Amino acid sequence: MGRRWQRARRAVAGVAVAALASGGLAVAAAAPSAAEQGAASGWTVAGPGGSALSAELGLDADGDLRLAVDRGGAPVLLPGRLGIRTDQHDLTTGLRFTGRTDRTVHESYRMTTGKRLQRSATMREATLTFTGADGARLGVVVRVSTDGVAYRYQLDGPGQVTVEQEASTFEVPTDAKAWVQPYQPSYETERTETTAGAANEAKPATCDGDTCSFGYPTLFAVGGTYVLLTEADVDGRYSGSHLDHQAGSSSYHVALADGAAVTAPGPLATPWRTAIVGGLDTVVGSTLVDDLAPPSQVKDTSWIRPGVDDWSWLSDGNSPGNVDRQKDFVDYAAAHGLEYTLVDAGWQASWVPELVRYARARGVDVLLWFDWNDLRTQAQRDAWLPKVKAWGVAGVKVDYMYSDSQSTFQWYDAILKDTAKLKLMIDFHGATIPRGLQRTWPQVMSVEAVRGEENGQNPTRDIFLAFTRNVVGSMDYTPTWFSRPGRQDTAARELALPVVFESGWTSLGDKPEGFATQPVAEDYLDQLPTTWDETRLVSGGPEQQAAGDRQVVMARRSGDRWFLGGILAGTGDTMKAPLGFLGKGPWLLETVEDTPGADGGGQLRRTVRTVTSADTLTVAAADNGGFAALACPALKGRTDCDEKVVTAPATTLTLDPSSATAAPGTSVAVDARFTLPQGDALHLVHMTVDRGRLPAGWSASGPDVTAGSLPAGKVLDGHWTVTVGKDQPGGTVEVPVWAEYANPAGKGAPPVHVEQVVTVAIPLHGTVYASDQPFLTETNGWGPVERDRSNGETGAQDGGPLTIDGTVYAKGLGMNADARVDIDVQGRCTRFEARVGVDDEVAGQGSVTFTVLGDGRQLAASDVVRGGQPAVELTADVTGVHTLALVVGDGGDGKNFDHADWGLAQLSCAD
Structure with missing residues (x-):
């Protein structure tokens, strides 16, 4: 449909436009007469307060509904199909208009994270209702704000609703410049610059024939306007989606995760199909995704504390398994006023409580990494989350979800309720993109969904991220690995990243020794907040400059201080940052940049000068370089912008x-x-x-x-x-x-x-089960040792009942060769006994050996036991033994399928 169709729609919809212009909260149009139903084929939803944006909807002769977006009267999105099909009704064609209501929606709320803490948004909303060929009703809710357009479907029928497909399609001029990311549920693929029509030409792995899939958010430049496509308000009622594109076409079709239907109780409101629209400054500053999300489910947010952490895994991969090394990172955090230290994969339950006590006495809280397989079920969460909370852990980082399915969003719903109840903050790694999640659940400090620092460097990627992924929510990029071998950017650019990229928890990527080589960077990071009162795009864009580089300069305000970060990708160039965002009067401006002529590993230098809002900061940046800066009011006697780092005293x-x-x-x-x-x-x-x-x-x-x-x-x-x-x-x-x-x-x-x-x-007394005792040490060949369950998969408590040759044991241990646990039996027990064998869950495969050690001496051992064999009785005299070790070997043929059960596994101890 061309512009002529859209002009016609404006004429037909004149009454509705007038109703919107009245500014009433809920101005309802009367039900149309039969004549009006036949005549009405187009409707306009205008933005608030003279906004340049409007949404144009229309029905064609076949009853197909389409939506277009204009900015300042010029087309931005061409008419794209709307509609939805369930297992009961096809509401994608043959539609008939039945009514419209209008209102103004005002959202005012406060965030705990994000580009701006205090939020206020006004949106004009129109709900248009249609009837399908079979009489089923469809509601289409359209909202237009100053920074974008969004729509959702309402299905008001009772009972269960199964959505099979949406017709939702965004139509973008084929020659529009595009920045697209091949879709994977990890969102860790590289974005590329192309055009809307040619997006498939790179033939990413996500293509199926002529159709390729792309992930949100996707950025397009249409003339002088930018459009960022994404979605908002997704939870377990629905699945996530992505965009499918057929080679050469202008159509980007909304495709549900895994191509699967979603089922929810009716009435159903679908997620918002969202287009952020405007200049680059509008796109970067947009809060539309959060504005469309449900209000906070957490009334008391006083316990939620964004902050900076030092994260040992990136620069020292073995450190999370070493409590003494983790204490080095705690000490560094304490000395530099960092709020947290993050302990990643490899930690042991035997020493985490000690580490938490060590850290908290120094004013540092501990964040703890989890594989989501250990928190996948309610039983697992009920076992782990209260435990780590009792240890004093402040929050968890959960990894490896890698799915946009409805069942995964239902899992997000569940763990968010659990962590809110326990007052545990959370960071989702290996996760889907934020879709307003941080407004609804303010304990969410950050979300990965990005190809970040741990996945190799790509300076161009970083430019694209500032205008795509980080627009829609906190981004766990994990910057500042100064000592990275073969680093592809300069130290100043690395320092700028935690300002350019917003994250409620900013995980610094270097180790103490690496930071120590850049004392100027340390001083700057000591000042760095992670919550912002204001965010401004100062200069730059995703397009290549005339000099062959790409740049972005971002400014973020915390209180009366402005932090600036500028990054460049490509050939060195002069970076310019107009300072018009500063307030009146003189300001001190501290600039951190690379030493002239230094390569990426060179030292940083800091300069301080007085400026006003009329000035422009210029920095001569090296290849893949950048700068960081800090501005504050130039008060009398003030020589710098630093606030004193106060640390907890030794007690x-x-x-x-x-x-x-x-x-x-x-x-x-x-x-x-x-x-x-x-x-x-x-x-x-x-x-x-x-x-x-x-x-x-x-x-x-x-x-x-x-x-x-x-x-x-x-x-x-x-x-x-x-x-x-x-x-x-x-x-x-x-x-x-x-x-x-x-x-x-x-x-x-x-x-x-x-x-x-x-x-x-x-004192141990009577009958004591091994599974009820703490482990002095624990090793296992596949996942954790399980208590009263079989080994299962890699997650804790994900096995089934202990079952050997059809016999189920209520108590015992599930292991996988090679494995060992040590238990303190206090010298009070006389006899150990167990029924040992390979669990039935491996279907007759596997071969293992079982050994009992007492204070290092072998007390009993089995022959090789194979899958499908009956349980073997294993007994040992443990009189006088203090440390009992239960050991599983691989039977000589590797650990595959070696799921070893210690059925019953009990001790007879003194009364």
């Missing part, structure tokens, strides 16, 4: 005793002494036994201890009596005692938490 909390033995029903007296050896006094000090973390049936008597002020050298004493539960089984229990005081950093930082534990040993 001492000692417990007497640090360990004890107590039988069920008996008590332990616990004395605590908390001191500040030197420094300024602590304030609002509070010390207690953490009664909420004692096992059921335990109790603690004695008062909490407080002090409004605790000067250096003064001791705060506490005394409690802890009583062991009468039904407490044998083993060890840690009794936590902590002291908290007001964080000297201020600015809403949480109290500094200093904690120690009394390890109470409860």
Whole structure:
């Protein structure tokens, strides 16, 4: 349909346009007469307050509904098909208009993350209703704001709704410049610059014949207007989608994930099909995706704390498995005022609580990585999330979802409810793009969905990301790996990335030794916030400059300070940043740039000068270079923009005793002494036994201890009596005692938490199951050792019942060769017994050996046991043994299918 059709629609829709112009909140059009139904074929939805944007809808003679977008009267999106087909109704053609209502929607809300904390948006909304050939009703809700157009479908029928396909199509002029990303649910493919019609010519792996799939968000340049296509408000009611494009065409069709139907209870409102429209500054500054999302589900957000963390895995891949090395990263975070340290894959439950205590006493909180397979089911989440919360972990990073399916979005719904309830922040890695998620669930600090620093460097990619992926939500890019071997950019460009890219948690990628080589960068990062009051695109764009390079300069304001980041891809050039966004009066401007003539590994230099908003910052950038800057009001006597980094002082909390033995029903007296050896006094000090973390049936008597002020050298004493539960089984229990005081950093930082534990040993007695005891050490050939379940797959608690040759065992251990667990049996037990074999889940495959060790000596061993064989009885005399080891070997033919079960696995111990 051409412009003539669109002009005709404006004439037909004059009454509706007038209703919108009235600005009423909910101006409803009367139901059309039969004559009006036959005449009406086009409708306009104009933007608010004289906005240049409008959406134009029309029905053709076949009853096919189409939508186009104009900006300033010029076409941006050509008429594209609308409609939806369910298993019951085809609402893609043969439609008949039945009515329209209009209203103005105003959204005012506050975010915990993002390009701007305080949000306000006004959108004009029209709901047009249609009837299909079989009488079924379709609602099409269209919203137009100053920064874009969005529409969704409403299906108001009762009962279950199964959507098979949408007709939703965006029509883009074929000669429009395009920045597209071949679709994969990880969103880690490279974007390329092309045209809307020629997007398939690179023949990405996501093509099927003449049709190729592209991921959101996708950017187009139509004349002087940019259009960023994406979607908003997706949850478990629906699936995610992507764009399918046929070679040479102007059509980008919305395709549901995996081509699968989605099923939801009616009435159903689909996700918003969203086009952010305007100049580059409008696109970059747009909050439309969040504006379209549901309001926050978390009323109290005081516990949600964005911040900077040091992340050891990128630069030191083995470090997450080494508690001493992780303490180096904690120490670095503490010294530089970073809020967090992130412990990635390889951590052990045996030492994480100790690391958390070490970190929190230094004013640093710990974030903990999880494979989503360990949190996939409700039982897994119920086992792990309260546990890590009790350890004191502040948030989790969950990885490897890699799906846009409806079932995966239902999983997102579930884990978001769980983490909100427990007050755990969360970062999704190996994840889908944000679609307004951070407004609805403000504990989401960041989302990967990007080919970031860990996937190799591509300076051009980084330019594209500023105008595509990072527009729609926080992006976990993990920048600043200065010591990276063979780095392809300069140090100044690397420093600019955490300003150019917004993320609620910014994970710095280098190790302490690497940061130490760039002290100027360290000073800048010490000042870096991760929440912003304002974001501005200062200069640049995704297109190549005349000099052959691409550039972007971004400015973000926190309080009265502006942080600037500029990056360049390609041949070195002069980068210009007009400073018109600064307020009145003089400003101090600190600029960090590469030393002239230095290569990518050179040192950085910082210069300070006074500027005004009329000035332009110019930086001579090297190849793939850049700069970072910081501006603040030039107050009298001020020589720089730095705010002092305040760290937690060293304190001492000692417990007497640090360990004890107590039988069920008996008590332990616990004395605590908390001191500040030197420094300024602590304030609002509070010390207690953490009664909420004692096992059921335990109790603690004695008062909490407080002090409004605790000067250096003064001791705060506490005394409690802890009583062991009468039904407490044998083993060890840690009794936590902590002291908290007001964080000297201020600015809403949480109290500094200093904690120690009394390890109470409860003598083993009677029948004791190995699966109920803590492991001193644990290794396993495939996933974790499972308690009372088979080995299953790589996730924790993902196995089935322990089953050997058809016999099910309620208790026991599931392992995979080669494997070993060590258990403290206190020298109190006399006999170990188990029924061992290969679990039925491997269908007769696998071969293993079982060995029992006592204090390093072999006490019992099996021959090779194969899949499909009956269980073998294995017994051992463990009299006097303190450390019992249960070991599984691979039977001599590798570990494949070696799912080894220790059925029952019980000890007979003294009464």
